[in-house]
Amino acid sequence: MAAAQIVGGVGVAVGLALSSVVVDELSGSTVISGFAGTATVLGAALLALPTARASGRGGRRAGLTLAYLAALGGCAISVAAISLHNWPLLLAGLVLVGGGSAGSLAARYSATDLSPKGRAARHLSLVVWASTIGSVAGPNLAKPADQIGMRLGMVEKAGPFAFSALAFAVAMAIIMVFLRPDPLKLARELDGGESTVTGRTSTIRTAWQTLRTTPMARRALIMIATSHTAMVSVMSMTPVKLHHDGSNLDVIGLVISLHIAGMYVLSPVVGWLADKAGKVPVLVLGMGLLLSASALAGTAGHRVWQVTAALVLLGLGWSCGLVAGSALVTESVPIERRAAVQGLSDLLMNVCGATGTIVAGAIVGVLGYGVLGLVVGIMVAAAGLWHTAVWRRTPA
Template identity: 90%
Template sequence: MAVLSAAQIVGGVGVAVGLALSSVLVDELSGSTVISGFAGTATVLGAALLALPTAKASGSGGRRAGLSLAYAAALAGCAISVLAISLRTWPLLLAGLVLVGGGSAGGLAARYSATDLSPKDRSARHLSLVVWASTIGSVAGPNLAKPADQIGMRLGLVEKAGPFAFAALAFALALVVVIGFLRPDPLKLARELNGAREEAGGRNRTIRTAWQTLRTTPMARRALVMIAISHTAMVSVMSMTPVKLHHDGSNLDVIGLVISLHIAGMYVLSPVVGWLADKAGKVPVLVLGMALLLSASALAGTAGHRVWQVTAALVLLGLGWSCGLVAGSALVTESVPIERRPAVQGLSDLLMNVCGATGTIVAGAIVGLLGYGVLGLVVGVMVAVAGLWLAAVWRRAAPGYGTADPAPVTAGP
């Protein structure tokens, strides 16, 4: 837990430093608000593309192998991004941001690593503690963008390349922490204790194993859907907020502060969310997350030029995402046998990020053509429908559904 938390702290810095500037940079280099939405898309798409390779590496070589792959990809992506900014080419910057998405893939995989050796009634709390560890790096990251930029220019880098060079150092440190100190490997030890075999085969085998498991585990299917909805809503609104603030005249300091408060909403209260999910049940916390996301969408859509209202919306957006991620991930983990967990967890992260990437593409088009307020309305409708569906399924389900000790469910939509 300590090693995973340390990796999350430094990896979170790398993710957040680039996050604060990526859409603004693409906007400046391309001259298009619509294209600026592809910055968030590229990062989320990279996390999606790296989810299955990370899961495959974890399944065959343990968590250390999977996390190392993800952080190494992010390090390479930062180097490419620095080159792209120097050359003033936004297509190459988008390519670099795809690999930077490995940092997010590593952070997501680390949360599952925390559950490998967890008692069943504490899986959400252990998962949430590693998620919470991201708070320090993620909140500090956006506010380090300006100092990193100034230091980078003193060292000879072009303007706005410094933050990505700083992010590269952060990912390199995360890689050292994982390779050097994640011993014994938690997944290998858990399999040894449970007498489970390691997964074999390539990417197609990983996908096939995951789909076969989900077909017979409706609880895991529903949890996966709610994780994807939560992430899509959060990424869609968050990715376009820096562009909105930039166009409204806010400077880099204001944008960094708003994103920092949003990330604080995502992570600071995650241990409370984990405790509540273990005590009250995962599904009630998922429903709570939908309510928070709906409130955030309404606030964002009606904010106009009020920076304080946009900030409040993003804090609630982060809290709703936290409920969806922590409760949903714990429910997925509890619902499948340990030998199949890496495959199902990898597919969950893949689908989550594909939905998020799609959301950022649509969000960029909506904001560019119709405005930020319409984006809030569209996201709000999506979240409301998902929340009502989950509440209806929960009422029909067998007793114990989504609690700390769930009753087995083998049928249902």
């Protein structure tokens, strides 16, 4: 699983570093460039439930294979779109590339399938941490991949997407061959149930019903969605901002790499803290970090170092929200309903993120990057205050 996360992380990150820049160049519109992040996040949302359903019926191996296969196809479409200078087709390809993100998100839950009570956050965070190498290295591989691609006859900026396709193919092969025994199937067998779940326990309706009757899981999901929306809204428009400010691909790649390092490098520490101090305090800490990041981004101007600092804090805040929130969701629902609830959680998280990128593109295109930082900061502050107030009234 760790090896697949590393390779899959490369696949996601290489394309992530350039997607908005390529769409900006092909379309000539900053507003449309924001749809690059939207397409990827929307793809992750659309593939969340199919991935969860495949996991519920065939185990984690089936779900992850489906997600990475979709991402591979999306990369192939993206290469063709760039060659044809067709930005709508590129956006369509990026939707499928979102399958890589769906796979990485779903993989984190595989670590909790066999976790003893009170250790879910630590185990989940280790899978998140395994993404660090690939995700941090990925953006810095964009330029070499582009150069290799052009030597092989590809048009400029198509090479990174071809490289991503190769990475997703390798990740898929690792999952298919080495993820045995399947952790979700084994967990169900040990719990005294069937190794696969069909019918009503794997449906979205059951997931909604479970969330409605489980306040803790519902609150955790809201905080996950808030963290992800804040992160992708700012992150998706940062390469475009830096590009317009005159930064080259090396600088953009470095900034995104440091941001991704913030997302993943300290995740084991976040997981340990969530299990020791509690998931709710870590969620509130995450909101504080995201608020600080928004303030730095909104006041950065042309200072690349300040944008970089903002994105590192943005990654740390996201890590707190994702690790603590995901562990809280998992611990709050019965094992036979986990895959469905986890899939719904990822769906809602990514729908909110996709909406955020659409709004972010419009804000940056009309009002500027600084206003985006202000808007995201207000959203995060409101969510953090709400969560703290609700938790104090109903600690259970």
